[in-house]
Amino acid sequence: MPIDQVSAARRTQGAFQNHHHGGAPAAHASRKHAAWGQHRPALRVGNHPAQLLTAALLLATLAPAAQATPTYTTVPGTAPSTGCSGIRSIGNAALGACTLAPRTCATATMLGTLGVFGGLVYLNAQGGFQPSRETWDSGRPPRPVPPHLPSPSVPIRDQVQQTVQQASVVSADGTSSPMEAALLQVARNCGGDRGCRAEAINALLHSLPPATLSQLQQMVARTVAPSTPPVQDGWPLAGAEAAAWPADALLLELADVLADLYTPSVAAFQDDMEAIVASTTSVPSGRQGTGDEIQQRWKKANEGRLEAIARLLERDAGPVTRVPYVLHGLQHLGIADGSEAFNLQVTLPTAAAAPPAKRLLLVAHGDMIGRSRGSEGAYDNASGVATLLHIARQVKEDPSLAGTQVELLVTSNEELGFLGARAYVDDCLQRDDCPTFVINVDMTGRGGHGYALTGTDGLADSPHLGKPTMYLRAPAVSPVEQQAREQLEQRLATQGFVPASPDHSPWITSDNIAFQNASIPCVAVTQVSAADAALWRQLEDARKTWQARDAEVDWRAWQAQNSGTAPLPAEEARILKTRYQAAASAYHQYKALRDAHPNAPPTMIHSERDRLHRVNPAMSVEFANALLDGVRHLEWNADTAGVIPTTLDS
Structure with missing residues (x-):
């Protein structure tokens, strides 16, 4: 039966009152208070599937945030985020x-x-x-490795090497030993296993004095500090601005840096240096005995030195040719006129089926002077010879050299006036078989990523132009030399090496003089810091000034005037005295400058300061690698490769 609207309303109201026992429903706040009292209800998740899945998503989104700590690292090579x-x-x-x-x-x-x-x-x-x-x-948290550059910056790497060279490690019994020697031994023991080197070096670092370890860690911290705070999903990580890198992370980073610096190649370089120096020091130093006995000891030291170099070349470069030449005019040194000497020459293998048309000659002198004063001939020039040996090993492993035949020449008697190089030049000119380009390497292992380079244009400023015994000329720079020099400098720059500025670059006087004076394209390179290059130039200028003032003095007239055997007129005597005083003043200024800088390159060589420990093998290897990179990228222009330059005075 149909129900009217009034009856329906009355029925609904009655049902409502019966449900609430005749009273009004409690308010929401009253019901909440009755259930929980003064306590707030906890957040609850029901058992509905949608609610459970929502909770799981919530936890998943919160999980990465919980891991956002300073030890979080982005693994190189993983996908972008x-x-x-x-x-x-x-x-x-x-x-x-x-x-x-x-x-x-x-x-x-x-x-x-x-x-x-x-x-x-x-x-x-x-x-x-x-x-x-x-x-x-x-299950295992990742190792705390801070973000780092692929390799430390060049200045920092040089500072690390210099600090290592001066540092010592202390063993359990309290004895100390050079840190560099310990790192080289690690490289010998581990070989090419970089992980082994890093692990052994990490243990070695714990035996460093705390001050030295802190100094090295501060250097590494400057290389690994990120340029911007670490972020995740665009938001900075918690504490990224204030938190320092953990000490263990810096220690691991330092071990990695040292493992990259002190490699088996560096150890091999050091071994070569030690072999050459050992052959030299087998002959006693000092000035005991007569002048002839001192000269004989020097001769014996150089003979043993050259034989040791020949064995090293035979081992690492290939068959060695001993190229003889004859000595004249050295009777004052106890060398009989007509005595025979020899250079050492090696042709490195090439990847080409036919011999390449272009020949590159790498030169380093193997002799030394100053044995009576205690010199070991390490910096000058065992380091240059070891550089050639390192390059030879690399070329034998990978002989691809873009159409260039590489030859090595270790000369003798460079210290007596480039006699070995002059003999080679005379012979190649006579046979019309001179190399396309020559690089003379003299002294490496000091100065970090600085170097000096001298080309043929350096002869124009020589004070010896037209004078005996070499009668230097001023040849024009050939197009071959100009192009090869530019390419070499560009490749060295890509490896982080910076040349000395032209105003402060020294004039390198080594075997390059013999080649350049004969118009054979040639440059000389030496590894030297910008500061030492400027000091070298300053010493060189002071020496030139002294020699120029000295040449103005008539020394025979001065001796006759002083002895009274041939007195001069008053005016001539006054002029002679003025010139003598100028020469004496220039000499004292030059000597005072040398005394003030005993470790400057021209002062250190030929003296008791030229010792093995003053050559940094890691620096030498970096320079040798950069030099080899330049050699591999030499490109010869067919239009200029055969041009023979004319001289300025022709």
Whole structure:
């Protein structure tokens, strides 16, 4: 039977009152108070599947934030974070929808789940989802490695090498030994296993004095400090601005840097140096005995030195040719006129089927002087010979040299006026078989990433032009030399090496003089810091000034005037005295400058300060590698390769 509206309303009201026992329903606050009292209700998640999935998404989005600590690292080579960030964004969007509009939570969760799976499929197809074990392995936290550059900057690397060369390690019994020697022994023991070197060096660092270790760690900290704070998903990590790198991370980074610097190649370079120096020091130093006995000891030291170099070349470079030449005019040194000497020459293997048309000659002198004063001839020039040996080993492993035949020449008697180089030049000119380009290497292992280079144009400023015994000329610079020099300087620059400025670059007087004076394209290189190059130039200018003032004095007239055997007229005597005083003043200024800088290159060589420990093998190897890189990239212009330059005075 139909019910009218009034009856329906009365029925509804009656049912309502029966449900609430005839009273009004309690307010929301009253019901909440009755259930919980003064305590706030806890957040609860119901058992509805949508609510459980929403909670799981919430925890998933919070998990990366919980890992955002200063030890978080991005593993090199893993996928960019943009894809993973997009997946997190989908989860965040679903969570936001559930929070703002609970009635739509089920729909938002379903769509979010589909979006996540779709994103994973897409990333997998693109090869962009590649989580690494180091990042995701929750069983073992990743090693705390701070962000770092591929290698320390050049100045920092040089500072580390210099500090290592002066540092000592202390053993358990309290004895100390050079740190550099310990690092070289690690390189010998571990060989090419870089991990072994890093682990052994890490243990070695614990035996350093705390002050030295702190100094090295501060250097490394400057190389690993990030330029911007570490971020995750565009937000800075917590404490990124204030937190310092952990001490263990700096120690590991320092061990890695040293493992890269002190390699088996560096140890081999040091071994070559030690062999050459040992052959020299087998002959006693000092000035005991007569002048002839001192000269004989010097001759014996150089003979043993050259034999040791020949054995090293035979071992690492290939068959050695002893090229003889005859000595004249050295009776005052106890060398009989007509005595025979020899140079050592090696032709390195080439990858070409036929001999390349262009020949590059690498030159280093093997002799030394100053044995009576205690010199070991290490810096001058065992370092140059060891540089050639290092290059020879690299070329034998990889003989690809872009159409260039590389030859090595170790000369003798450079210290007596470039006699070995002059003999080679005379012979190649006579046979019309001189090399295309010559690089003379004299003194490496000091000065970090600085170097000086002298070309043929340096002869124009020589005070010996037209004078005996070499009668130097001023040849024009050939196009071959100009182009090769520019290419060499460019490649050295790519390796971080900086030349001395033209105003402060010294004039290198070595075997290059013999080649350049004969118009054979040639440059000389030496590893030297900018400060030492400027000091070298200053000493050189002071020496030139003294020699120029000395040449103005008529020494026979001065002796006759002083002895009274041939008195001069008053005016002539006054002029002679003025010139003598100018020469004496210039000499004293030159001597005072040398005394003030005992470790400047021209002062250190030929003296007791030229010792093995003053040559840094790691620096030498870096320079040798950069030089070899320049050699490998030499390109010869066919239009200028055969041009023979004319001289300025022709």
